[in-house]
Amino acid sequence: MAVDYEWFKGEVYKLTKIDLNAYKEKQMKRRIDTLIGKTECKGYDQYMDLIKKDQTARETFITYLTINVSEFFRNIDQWNLMDKNMVPELIKKFGKNLKIWSAACSTGDEPYTIVMLLSNHVPLNQINIMAWDIDTVALAKARAGVYDAKEVSGVPADLKKKFLTQEGDKWRVSDDVKKRVNFKQADLLREPYPKDYHLIVCRNVLIYFTEEAKDEIFRKYYDSLAPGGVLFIGSTEQIINYKEIGFIRKSSFYYEKPM
Template structure:
């Protein structure tokens, strides 16, 4: 045993503003204990002391806490609905300057996918995506825009040819796509949410939170959307109480603010 986990959670919150109470405890504690073991540390107290004084270990810890499994056009069938139904409806409703927020954007695959998908409907100069994540390290990776072959496997061939350049075994996304995304640090559990969004995309992230934290996040997304705006969630997620929150379910993973 590594000691008092309750105290550890408080210490982590004081250091990082990440509230471990919002995560499913068994799963999260197991992951943290594994990381602490890898660092040859035998107690939570010693580990807190380590991440306080060692910047690299601190970044490693935050990076380890955040779940970064990402790829371009993840679940292509859902992106097809976005392309053929959701984008045209939003443009008809809100015009050409659509405010899009990619929440918990990880390594940038999702916001860059959004820009490419929307470029079939609007000129790039009209497109702006706000992309946020709690993890500085993944945001740096996102800004770099360099991906492996597996990450971009689902990108439509025409867009792959147009917007990616092969660099060794990797693929670099073009600057014209990069320019359309603004990356910012953001904690879904404590920071203010953007307002007046026409589309919020937050996929396969909320599954890691407790039911209370999920409800709070979905309530905040609802407030964050403009009337008639759409929330796009992941294929591993469900919003059981979407009616109580005020959403209309358009398709399996698309919810409109009524």
């Protein structure tokens, strides 16, 4: 049957509950067309049949869709600012039992980075990070905590020595760090958001979303923060209407909910 991308988006939502209407259409359609071109499928209908029947193909599709590009301490200057300024300020306001949410954690690099950084300020047993991602394959890697050399190349030497173990050409995150993160499969566009968080980290994810979807998510993050809490976004992102939402801009990538 002759079908178009609109039909395909509807079928994807029925199958996965992922709403492709929330993503920038030209960019996402191009990615999906490229992926289909790597298979033997002729068009959207055949590809939909494939991902309905084949779990591995379906997981490959979702992983490709969610664009998992991550590494430990990515954009180190931003993490240094967190270490020197943001974390001490948050501890001063809220104490050492900070509520932290890594809202699109991908393969775990980000929440593990947060644990390692926080260990400079707080005993490990007082650190608890909630980490969400839509991609079950990425979450499986996150829970395993095993990475290649490039992914961990940004970890400062002292933290690498303390929290990572080399196993051949791979590096394993220590169990002490892994225990501090609670991973959950969840869709930012559908799941009810938690409340009263002191720090929300969502970096280099929303650039793939439409302006309407981004606005909705940023407003939900604002509601999820405790007064005085901070949202940390990526170097490729900005909140154009942050004042309208209610945020105070602390720096290029940090936005605070007023006390």
